[in-house]
Amino acid sequence: MLSYSQRTYCKLSYNKKDHYYREAKRDGFRARSAYKLQQIQKKFYILRRGNTVIDFGAAPGAWTQVASKIVGNKGQIIAVDKNPIRSFVNENIVILLMDIRSPKLIEFVEDELSGKVDVILSDLAGNTSGNWHLDVERQVHLATIAFESASKLLLPGGNFVSKVFRGPPMKELESILRKNFTKVKLWRPPATRKSSAEEYVICMNYQPVVEDIE
Numbered sequence: 001m002l003s004y005s006q007r008t009y010c011k012l013s014y015n016k017k018d019h020y021y022r023e024a025k026r027d028g029f030r031a032r033s034a035y036k037l038q039q040i041q042k043k044f045y046i047l048r049r050g051n052t053v054i055d056f057g058a059a060p061g062a063w064t065q066v067a068s069k070i071v072g073n074k075g076q077i078i079a080v081d082k083n084p085i086r087s088f089v090n091e092n093i094v095i096l097l098m099d100i101r102s103p104k105l106i107e108f109v110e111d112e113l114s115g116k117v118d119v120i121l122s123d124l125a126g127n128t129s130g131n132w133h134l135d136v137e138r139q140v141h142l143a144t145i146a147f148e149s150a151s152k153l154l155l156p157g158g159n160f161v162s163k164v165f166r167g168p169p170m171k172e173l174e175s176i177l178r179k180n181f182t183k184v185k186l187w188r189p190p191a192t193r194k195s196s197a198e199e200y201v202i203c204m205n206y207q208p209v210v211e212d213i214e
């Protein structure tokens with residue numbers, strides 16, 4: 001039997017979920033996650049008009065919709081997912097059906113682009129197991145792969161945003177990110193479901209660490 005405060009909490013979360021779900025339907029977004037990227041953008045201003053952007057884990061495409069509108073016709077979005085993404089009407093979006101662990105990823109993305117990119121977004125997520133330590137490890141692993149690609153594709157001065165779970169494995173990734181970007185923040189957009197452990201690491205102004213040559 002739920003206590004009164006638990007019931008109130010459930011009712012609040014339900015209404016919240018309903019609110020963003022209804023908003024997404026009304027605004028023509030493919031998922032309520034659109035509002036998370038809008039909130040990140042409002043707070044950190046990571047995307048600009050004319051930017052070239054890679055969106056990792058893009059299906060069903062709500063972040064791509066938001067990013068495409070911000071960058072406009074002179075910008076470009078490459079939406080990557082291992083699952084199919086329904087095509088978009090916007091002409092500035094290229095869809096790449098691919099696992100981000102594929103060794104061909106960088107080559108494929110470079111074929112689509114004339115140069116490097118301004119922003120890399122990663123909302124990559126796997127299935128959760130219910131084992132907290134394992135789930136944190138898996139989520140941070142996905143974020144690490146996204147950063148490894150970012151380090152090959154991002155222009156100096158570029159921005160990187162990735163979904164993460166906070167926990168001991170995140171510490172190591174965070175310290176690598178802090179060496180490569182001048183500003184790094186962990187932030188939970190208000191549109192995140194109350195029941196979710198996810199947060200986003202927002203990394204700004206990429207200044208790649210130059211490795212010492214032996």
Ligand SMILES: C[S@@+](CC[C@H](N)C(=O)[O-])C[C@H]1O[C@@H](n2cnc3c(N)ncnc32)[C@H](O)[C@@H]1O
Pocket residue numbers: 030031033034056057058059060061062063064080081082083098099100101123124125126
């Ligand atoms: C939370 S959803 C992304 C939602 C998306 N940002 C949106 O707004 O519509 C996470 C996505 O990550 C993708 N994904 C997970 N692991 C992946 C991998 N190894 N390679 C490519 N995509 C992956 C899933 O297929 C799923 O579509």
